[in-house]
Amino acid sequence: MRSTSHSPGPQARPILVSDALVWRKGRRNVLIAQGRIAAYDPAEPPPEALRIDGSGQVLLPGLVEAHTHLDKTLWGMGWRPNTAGPRLIDKIENERRVRREIGIDPERQSGRQVRLSVAKGSTLFRTHVDVDTECGLSGVEGVMRTREAHQAIMDMEIVAFPQSGLVTRPGTRELMDQALAMGADVVGGLDPCAIDRDPKQHLDIVFGLADRRGKPIDIHLHEPAELGGFSMEMIIERTQALGLQGRVTISHAFCLGMTDRSYARQLMEQLARERIAVMTHGAPSRPVPPVAECYEMGVVVCAGSDGIRDSWGPYGDGDMLERAMILGLRNNLRRDDEVEMALDVCTFGGARVMGREDYGLEVGCVADLVLLPAEAAAHAVVERPESRTVFKRGVIVARDGALV
């Protein structure tokens, strides 16, 4: 596993959250000190600790936005009627056009979305950022500046993402390599068959970059059913051959929702064996990886907002509790333990994919936390209360839906 990139917060004042319902741990007093969960029910909390009444509130680990596109949200740019055509390629081409016409500044826009999401409780992000022969590295550079400027309130992984194709756009591979050299953390990829029409070369480039730069991989795979299954097999083969177990994520993985359940389960078995994770946003209009079946078979699942308010579609506001609700609705998760599985995807799942070993609610974990009024964790998911206190490395960074 990668080592954590968390570092404890500044020597801020300790905080004692009293009588909170800590997820899976019951009602506890929680001492936060030196950026970490220092103790539960301390006998003698430090007298200088800031006291927060947690009664009537649930304490969750920070929400994890494990798949979004920070560089291209239109949030804050006024309402823009969406007129894109129905196919994936229509949306990709429409997006490049819109980007030219209205000037979507990656730094400004990623900053807007980060602040919006942190206020709603996300403390850790993985964002895909477009790299292509038109925009070059401007997206990666802009998002890196946003990361730098917001490092006190969140952590972020940047995926160099060849949205417009790798094989079909000569020069993109070199740009991807530069992006990785200058600070992108993850090698992205996209529909090796459907977009690049050359799955072997596409995946050889992606895995070649990862191997050479020692970086993990996160591939968008929208390809449906047996076509997606074929691409997934090729990803599995390369993961095994290069010893990249635990370093590869397949985003969307719609093919795992295919009708042929026997083939889908066979694929899931191989994902579990090679420790390849799956990212789902629970797309209500597409077949999706079945979350409960993935858990049962040992496949790690994380989730993200995908794009919010962008040229692809108007939905979303970066709230990972709403994402857990949508996962719950999509996967027919109704019992409390099932709803909590959706929440697990939106918290621990993403942290696992990003290798954050000191994430969570154990003593010693980094104090990335969300405190919010609810009677149970499942209640928090279905109610999505606006009033949230967000802690990053033990420091309060947002309250009542606004950054502090």
Add this chain to the structure above:
Amino acid sequence: MRSTSHSPGPQARPILVSDALVWRKGRRNVLIAQGRIAAYDPAEPPPEALRIDGSGQVLLPGLVEAHTHLDKTLWGMGWRPNTAGPRLIDKIENERRVRREIGIDPERQSGRQVRLSVAKGSTLFRTHVDVDTECGLSGVEGVMRTREAHQAIMDMEIVAFPQSGLVTRPGTRELMDQALAMGADVVGGLDPCAIDRDPKQHLDIVFGLADRRGKPIDIHLHEPAELGGFSMEMIIERTQALGLQGRVTISHAFCLGMTDRSYARQLMEQLARERIAVMTHGAPSRPVPPVAECYEMGVVVCAGSDGIRDSWGPYGDGDMLERAMILGLRNNLRRDDEVEMALDVCTFGGARVMGREDYGLEVGCVADLVLLPAEAAAHAVVERPESRTVFKRGVIVARDGALV
């Protein structure tokens, strides 16, 4: 068509909403008087009119909650962990048990949900209310009292709903008949094959009651694919035979989302011909009627929250704008005109099903309206702003998410 049961409001003070973006009509000054939309851009508005600044706001017709279960929400009863089994029959049996054990008072609970929903902009409801040999008519009586007590802020149709079966529970038919005699407006039904295991007798009872009492019909049909298609055919046959065109709704109609698109389209053609409406809540975990295809083929579509926070499941808060969003996500509606189709389902669709001819935004329509901060109708759907001014028959009944 049934005649409207709207009656204009009291001789309240006229209201002039200035410079609002009226859905599909552009930026207008709207004069509301004597419970109706009196004029657009009046040259000389009455000097005594209350003036409301509508700039930066969108004006929609009142949202329509066309399918819910007011008698059994647990809203306001504290969080209750859900432990029901996976099958439909598990949930029906679990519900009767929970009802006995914790005392779900239909009057109190329906009142809670009505007030919650009106504050979010719903001005017209159709609710299914359980009628069975255990609870008898207590549900219908309770919801009728709620209707009476809240008549100033909403209109409501009550469906006598045989949740626990009709054929398999002797005595239920007689109770349904009594419910209709005492004020229920619509005859309900439920999965003629899957629950009662006797589709002919089930449907003969439902259509017999409707024929005898002169009432419309609204049948829950969860049955999937070809099984649901078979039940739907039997409903269509009876609608035609009894001349009930325009008087029958099929709720859920999951079978219209079946894989055999040719058979599904054949069914939709027949629904359009017999003017049988479809209710969908856009269930993300099930096949659903495709909204755009229904519109294209002339099938009227309405929507509802279904149950909210009840023994069936924990989701929902009665917000029909969120329902429009879920319909949009489920049906992959992304362009503005497509998102507005989802909103049309949650407004005009329900009004059409309930035969409200003076519903809408034309001059002369009853002034059931929602005013809310948004830049476009589609923006209102994806943003779901909390601050909403709700008008019922020209009187402001809610503001900023709370009843006035």
